[in-house]
Amino acid sequence: MSLEPDLLADRRRLRGRLTLWRGLAILALFGALALVFGSGARDALPGAQHVLRLPVSGTITEDRRVLEALDAAATDNSVRAVLVAIDSPGGTMAGGESLHTALARIARHKPVVAVMGATAASAGYMIAMPAQRVFARESTVTGSIGVLLQSVEISQLLDRLGIQPQVIASGPLKDQPSLFRPLTEEGRAALNRVIGDLYAQFVAIVAAGRHMDPERVRTLADGRVFTGRQALEAGLIDAIGGEREARAWLAAERQVPESLPIRDIETRSRAERLLSSATESIMKTLLSEWLGVDAPLAVWQPAR
Structure with missing residues (x-):
């Protein structure tokens, strides 16, 4: 026996209210925990030895909190090595330079390896240069060594x-x-000088990182991209592989055991992580139980 339409509508409204109050209760709980732990306090890097992973994706810009975390990792004895996981088409020159400099400081004290994903181009390639070993997939798109300024x-x-x-x-x-x-011609000349200086900086970074003659780098630095296989042949990377191969190299060449755990670099405070987790939980609840079930059925119900 089917329920009356009004009764079905009442049940949906009641479920919606319950879901809303459940979400608010979760948010209140996490908010209270955040107040207990303190919003300004940051967790120290774990004391147990581990490999620190720095994921870099999307557009690369300067991020103060990432740079501070990398500086802390440089002197943290629990960090045995740093693995830079890159999947980025590039970004600002200053953003790439800041990450490159921070990783270079770490590389003076402990091993750094870079693993390229689908894309590691332009500034995404630049930040791999401090690594003692650079890995890429055969199909990775990398290179694009150069500087671009566009206007309309x-x-x-x-x-x-x-x-x-x-x-x-x-x-x-x-x-x-x-x-x-x-x-104007004067304006074009001035901008060309700026681009030329930035390009020279990029070439110098690649030459130093890949131990190449700058003239050799310039023959490759015309803005073109390479596949991972082409980059290996040109000397722009060291090997084909991913994180597994990078860990094996660290174990064989730098005595960093593969059994050590990998921990992603964390720049958020404990409170931020709690609130983020609460928000994610609420959104999942609302979307799956409220919007995902009730709203579509309330708007459209196929005739039986």
Whole structure:
């Protein structure tokens, strides 16, 4: 015997309320725990020996908390080695430089290995340079050694629309490049000098990291990407493989046992992790039990 439509609707509303209050209760619990432990306190790196993994994904920018964690790892005796897991198409030059410098400081005291995933290009390739051993998959896309500056100029479009931008600049190069007027020869020359200097820095980083002659690096640093196999042939990486091969190399060449656990670098406070866990739990509850079940059925019910 089927239930009346009004009774079904009441049951769904009741379940929705219960789910909401359940989520609020979970949030309140984690909030209380966060207050107990303190929002400002940070966990120290675990005392047991381990390999520290630094996952790098997405666009690379400068992250103060990551840099501080890496500086702490450089002098932490429980960190036997650092494994940099890269899956990034690149990012800002300054972001790549900051990570490269921090990893280079660690490499002076303990082993650093880099493992490239699907992509490790441009700044994603740069941050692998302090590693004593660089691994990539055969199909990894890497390289793209170079610097890029892009801009758009829409003055002709604005003319057609009858729009006349008014720009007041302190000098002829202050608004170069500009959306509102073509790049001048003087502006192009100035920007070329900036790009040229950044490019020279990138080439020097690769030359030092790969123990290559800078002229050899320049023949490879025309912005092209390489597969992992091509990069190995060109000397841009050391071996084909992933994390398993990196751990085997650490054990054989740097006496870092493969039995040691791997721990991801953690830059969030205990309170942030608790709140993040609470939020994730609430969202899963709401989406799976409330939105995922009741809402679609309340909106659309196929006729039987």
